[in-house]
Amino acid sequence: MKKPFELHADYQPESFEFTKAYQKKIKDVIALYPPGRQQSAVMPLLDLAQRQVGEEGAKATPVYGGWIPRAAMDHIAEILDMPAVKVYEVATFYSMYNLAPVGKHLVQICTTTPCWLNGSDGVVKTCKDKLGIQMNETTEDGQFTIMEVECLGACVNAPMVQINDDYYEDLTPETMAELIDILGQDMKPTVGSQKGRACSMAASGPTVMLEGAKKAKVV
Amino acid sequence: MPKLTINDIEVEVEPGTSILQAAEQIGIEIPRFCYHDRLSVPANCRMCLVEVSPGPPKPAASCAMACGEGMVVKTDSDMVKQARKGVMEMLLINHPLDCPICDQGGECDLQDQAVAYGYDRSRYHENKRAVKDKELGPLVNTVMTRCINCTRCVRFAEEIAGTPVLGQFNRGEEAEIGTFIDQVVDTELSGNMVDICPVGALTSKPYQFKARSWELRKTDTIDVHDAVGCNIRVDARGREVMRVLPRLHEEINEEWINDRSRFSYDGLSKARLDRPYIRDEKTGVMSESSWDEAFAVIKSKLAKVKGSEIAGLAGDLVSVEEMYAFKDFLHGLGSKDMDCRTDGSMIDPRVRGGYVMNSGIEAIEEADAILLVGVNPRYEGTLVDTRIRKAVRENGAKVALVGEACDLTYRYEHVGDSPADLEKLAKARSGFAKILKDAKKPVMIVGSGAYARADGAAVQALCHAAAEKLKVVRKDWNGFNVLQNAASRVGGLDIGFVPAKEGRGLAHILAGTKDGSVKAMFLLGADEFNARAEIGWKCFTVYVGHHGDHGAERADVILPSAAYTEQDGLYVNAEGRPQLARAAVTPPGEARSGWSIFRALSAVLGKALSYDTLAQLREEMVKHYPHLELIDERGANEWAVFDSKAKVSGDVFALPVRNFYLTNAICRASDTMRKCVGAFHASEVLEAAE
């Protein structure tokens, strides 16, 4: 479950503006929708706001991850000419939007049945022990937040976690610990299966559709 | 037109009709929570499930499924019953079992439908969820744990009230209704959310824990807080009005009323005049008296006064019968000086089309261009404003305003603020002038305040001329409307409660009280001007009314009369539609209905009026004014253009209603209305304190 929104928290900024670079992106996104239907751009705009805040947070001390302040939601409502409450509704409905600050690396651990059967408990324990925090908490240095999520659709490679935009699959307590180490040093670990298999094919390599696998350059 | 069978009954319906509506047409009721026939259809409660074939073998939400040719619908099959039971069980999982302490008890959709469709016990043993209550201001009480997330209130706030601040946040078990940022819902219509909430999540704060619905005596009557003439039901217990609810009238208020009409009732039992009072001439102190004593004082005072030195003013809340008797009374004394336009309006009483809403209220929703002149419809006729909003929302109507800018719930073009700007607009060929001329059903709404100024007559002439020029008045369509804001006004003008030939109107009467040419003054509920300052101190003043307000403060003799909930009376609304208000309770103490006071006093003064009962009064009245007999009918009105040489001044149109919650004596006595001022008009309270 995501962190609850707090209206009067002192971290809520007074105002929010998109940077030049983001303003360009916004224009492009809005242009995708027919005239009079700009409100449909509310979801991409919320995402862009979260990313912009995330970029700023990566450079701040202490660091923090992307989240959407109330001022940003109001600003988006203004841009799209819709009631602010409609933006709040969308933002609170989807779990991908963070409405309170999170760590620079938001670790979303899947604990739904397939992942759980394959040892997500161990992954959770490693995270908690190694980072010294509980679910929905953030490390003091602002680097990590861990949270529990429902199935993220990568059950074939269970157990898995999502960290910011990337999936890390086929985890063990050991590989999870490694991931945390690498990320903690601001390096980028290999995305995807941590057992070295490509996509979700058998670990020993493709067994069917061999031609196709070659064409797709996965072997 | 699709033809279908519902429970073996064949029915043909308009294309686009939902199954639920079609069933309703043939008298089959389908249970529902989220569906409301004046709101959009979200289909989120699933209570209205029915079996439809052909189609997938699962129940379908009948509120959102349009009728199709050859459909076979079952609303009472086993599958449907099972499905409804299931939905009911789901809804009750998280619903508290607090009906005994819930104000909605006895008139709760959930309670009723649980009896009809629910299980008799729960199979659910986990904890129920709890939701934090929300603060929605002094009128609406929330118990959000009872909410079933039907989103009716959310849709009402957005679609009808035009204040989209409510929403449904989070999802799944966390889902809750609120404003997210702790806002009040700043609308004059918030009480209606209490009505449409199908459970006890939103209830009336002033009525909280006061009564049970089944112990109340219900009286159908008419509201008098503005000139719209909303149909209401007054629920009373003993002599006390416990609450006021709207009553359906498609052509006037649909099923809504504004918060002032609904919540000011506590003012009916405060600051009441419940016995006659006489002011001691030497000390200036008011003391209680009997009717006989009061009449005797009036008689002795009038003995030395000539008829031409007597004047009368009628206020905003009085009925036509009261004014009729008052007028007869004044005539009997030989007075020609009377006026019901106590707001200072110069409106011409001779042309009915010039002081009513010619298009009617309902037709406004068909308008495609609307010009507002010197009016804030939101405050001066809230239920007219909802029609304008509907026209904007559903018709894409364009709105423009000449007058002081105000916060309306829809977009408008502000084309100017003075009569000169209106003159300019009338001459223009492009812009909004063109929009009006090209419109199919153009509407012009002039506030009564627009004529309440020294050059009022010239402004009226200008408005009529502009209406002609802008083609608002056509052969087959008259879109010219004057929105009065006092319930008594149209009736008063109809029966000619205005200066008779050579008589004096408001301004001259008031001046007369100071220069000595008016020696005696009768006020009938006239509280909307500062009587203490405006009436000369030598003038003997009698106040007939129900509240100790501005008029009573100035009076030398007070005669207590009944309020609108305490006597039968006729009111003509802003569209010129006569409607009957009925007594719901008895007047307090010694108070009597207004007309009977004038009848009794006239006898004491030796000029007895010719009727002894209200029925006789009405009989005589309709002889002179036959249209008053046609209850709930709106006849055609004559129309005229005045040719006026007088010039209009450049002064901006001033809005007559600044504070929506304190427009009359009843509101000013109401604690609830004062709380509303604090919550919704905070800035103005500061001003008033200064």
Ligand code: SF4
């Ligand atoms: S508060 Fe009442 S009207 Fe609003 S969503 Fe809940 S149940 Fe429906």
Ligand code: FES
């Ligand atoms: S169960 Fe974990 S990804 Fe589906």
Ligand code: FES
């Ligand atoms: S009434 Fe049809 S789903 Fe609610």
